[in-house]
Amino acid sequence: MRASGFDSHPAVGLAYSAYVPMFLNKHLDAVDYIEMPFELLQHNPSVIEIQRLRPVILHCASLSMAGFVPPDDLTVESVKFWTEKTKTPWVGEHLAFVTAEREAADAGDNKNSACDVYDVGYSVNPPMNAANLQQVLRSVEEYEKRLSVPVLLENSPVYFVPPGSTMTQIEFIRELCARSSAQLLLDLTHFYITSQTLGFDPLREIMSLPLDRVVEVHISGVDMQDGIYWDDHTKRAPEIIYDMLTLVLARSSLKAVTLEYNWSARFPEKALLQEIDRTREALSTVAWEYV
Amino acid sequence: MNSGTINSILARCIVEPAFLDQLVQDPSGALRGYALDPQIYSDFLKLDIARLRNFAGLVTKVQNNGLWEQFLHTRTLLNYYRIDLEVFTAYRDTHLQNRHSRLSHNQQIERFLSFLQEYIEAKYSAYPALREILSHEQLTWEIRLSFSTGKRMLSNGRKIDVSSLKYEQLMNLIPVIWGEMRVEEFTYDPLEVISKLSQGSFDPRQLSAQPRWLGYWADNSTEQLRILELDLPIAMLLRQINGRRSVRTLIRRVVKGAQSDLRPSEFRPFLEMAFGEGALTTVADSHAC
Numbered sequence: 001m002r003a004s005g006f007d008s009h010p011a012v013g014l015a016y017s018a019y020v021p022m023f024l025n026k027h028l029d030a031v032d033y034i035e036m037p038f039e040l041l042q043h044n045p046s047v048i049e050i051q052r053l054r055p056v057i058l059h060c061a062s063l064s065m066a067g068f069v070p071p072d073d074l075t076v077e078s079v080k081f082w083t084e085k086t087k088t089p090w091v092g093e094h095l096a097f098v099t100a101e102r103e104a105a106d107a108g109d110n111k112n113s114a115c116d117v118y119d120v121g122y123s124v125n126p127p128m129n130a131a132n133l134q135q136v137l138r139s140v141e142e143y144e145k146r147l148s149v150p151v152l153l154e155n156s157p158v159y160f161v162p163p164g165s166t167m168t169q170i171e172f173i174r175e176l177c178a179r180s181s182a183q184l185l186l187d188l189t190h191f192y193i194t195s196q197t198l199g200f201d202p203l204r205e206i207m208s209l210p211l212d213r214v215v216e217v218h219i220s221g222v223d224m225q226d227g228i229y230w231d232d233h234t235k236r237a238p239e240i241i242y243d244m245l246t247l248v249l250a251r252s253s254l255k256a257v258t259l260e261y262n263w264s265a266r267f268p269e270k271a272l273l274q275e276i277d278r279t280r281e282a283l284s285t286v287a288w289e290y291v
Numbered sequence: 292m293n294s295g296t297i298n299s300i301l302a303r304c305i306v307e308p309a310f311l312d313q314l315v316q317d318p319s320g321a322l323r324g325y326a327l328d329p330q331i332y333s334d335f336l337k338l339d340i341a342r343l344r345n346f347a348g349l350v351t352k353v354q355n356n357g358l359w360e361q362f363l364h365t366r367t368l369l370n371y372y373r374i375d376l377e378v379f380t381a382y383r384d385t386h387l388q389n390r391h392s393r394l395s396h397n398q399q400i401e402r403f404l405s406f407l408q409e410y411i412e413a414k415y416s417a418y419p420a421l422r423e424i425l426s427h428e429q430l431t432w433e434i435r436l437s438f439s440t441g442k443r444m445l446s447n448g449r450k451i452d453v454s455s456l457k458y459e460q461l462m463n464l465i466p467v468i469w470g471e472m473r474v475e476e477f478t479y480d481p482l483e484v485i486s487k488l489s490q491g492s493f494d495p496r497q498l499s500a501q502p503r504w505l506g507y508w509a510d511n512s513t514e515q516l517r518i519l520e521l522d523l524p525i526a527m528l529l530r531q532i533n534g535r536r537s538v539r540t541l542i543r544r545v546v547k548g549a550q551s552d553l554r555p556s557e558f559r560p561f562l563e564m565a566f567g568e569g570a571l572t573t574v575a576d577s578h579a580c
Contacts, residue, residue: 100301126298
């Protein structure tokens with residue numbers, strides 16, 4: 001079953017949430033696959049039952065690709081276990097760090113951090129510089145070897161420019177792809193948020209990404225609070241996300257488009273069906289045999 | 292340049308709100324001890340701390356996505372009023388303590404509810420209906436929780452037909468609530484607000500403040516939460532029930548408290564319904580007071 005359905009016309013998938021099993025029971029043919037977070041499988045292995053209905057693509061936020069504190073062996077072995085169990089064609093992972101070393105400057109008197117590592121429990125956009133680039137290249141090489149499947153790198157949303165950055169995220173990704181055969185998971189919403197934070201035109205700048213390396217795309221909503229755009233998987237994607245998708249479709253060998261509406265245990269069924277239709281409509285505009 | 296050190300400082304900003312505060316108030320003190328070259332040090336001084344603090348709030352918000360399940364409309368309203376990021380940023384310290392404590396999932400939810408009640412209380416008028424929706428969903432959650440915890444002392448209610456009782460017989464009954472029931476007063480009708488939110492037509496400018504009483508009853512015979520729409524006298528009557536007072540005493544207290552001229556017969560339809568449905572039963576061996 002590995003890679004089944006991901007070889008020709010791009011597949012449309014749904015990120016797992018509590019409402020998804022019921023949605024599939026009613027609309028099995030609406031989506032081609034389910035994207036499953038590794039962390040959820042660890043917490044509640046029974047959710048893998050969904051695999052009986054649809055193939056699963058594994059998504060991960062635990063490998064801390066751009067970090068200098070690697071996950072423990074047990075975690076990596078567990079990712080490997082679920083990679084094999086799900087027969088996922090690839091693993092999507094964030095171009096980010098999740099853990100960082102607690103340095104001597106922190107006296108260790110903090111009640112919230114009882115060990116020598118800060119565990120943010122969420123993907124943090126790293127400084128865009130040569131040292132981190134090297135680290136990401138090492139991580140991709142190591143985890144692709146250990147997991148025996150490609151590890152797609154997902155752009156994180158930039159909410160602030162991390163100190164120590166010597167290049168933009170776009171330059172970082174370009175350099176990454178120039179130096180390796182790395183493949184990408186392009187989160188269009190993250191890219192849009194980054195464009196709003198940094199003040200560039202997303203429709204123009206997306207063309208400067210190495211789109212030929214994009215294998216999977218993520219789509220979700222955005223929210224604006226305090227004058228800042230934020231990732232929001234409870235809202236529908238704005239129109240511009242689909243404009244970006246059209247640009248990517250024409251320049252990539254995209255295999256999968258995942259709708260990430262998974263922050264709430266409920267998402268309006270009608271809206272979800274409309275989002276799926278919207279995505280399939282965008283995909284239908286490209287003559288795939290010529291890509 | 293040590294990128295690991297930069298990651299370390301950024302991560303510390305997110306997991307230690309006090310460190311982030313120090314970075315604002317005393318940046319040199321906060322960064323003392325970290326081996327940073329002048330450019331990186333300067334970058335940290337120029338860092339948009341408000342964005343970083345809000346990002347920490349986003350992390351907290353996402354890590355509390357589980358709340359959507361039981362508190363869907365509270366979270367929807369928080370977002371409607373564009374304050375969910377602000378709320379979760381303020382909640383971060385407690386959330387981090389929760390992560391490192393041995394509190395159960397439900398205890399963590401209770402902590403969040405207490406925090407949110409306190410947080411919105413001072414700003415109540417700015418967010419119409421938020422307090423009502425929070426109370427409604429909290430009561431709903433607590434009653435449903437009572438089905439799965441050991442609070443079901445009275446598990447087999449019996450339905451009593453009191454419609455055939457004469458006036459005096461009914462007045463002498465000593466009612467007791469069968470199972471858990473909570474009676475709450477609202478300024479805005481939470482059921483109406485939820486209906487509007489579900490239809491996407493919620494508009495706080497169209498809300499009218501009208502006192503509304505609802506009873507949240509754990510119907511143990513069906514293990515269902517039942518929401519009873521009450522008028523003020525009935526709400527007061529239910530709140531007076533203590534297993535010792537007769538119907539006559541309860542009505543007298545309600546009439547006196549409300550300073551009204553309600554007649555006992557006006558309570559009869561509700562009493563017949565409540566006994567008939569099993570929400571009320573009698574304490575056979577209690578004495579009327």
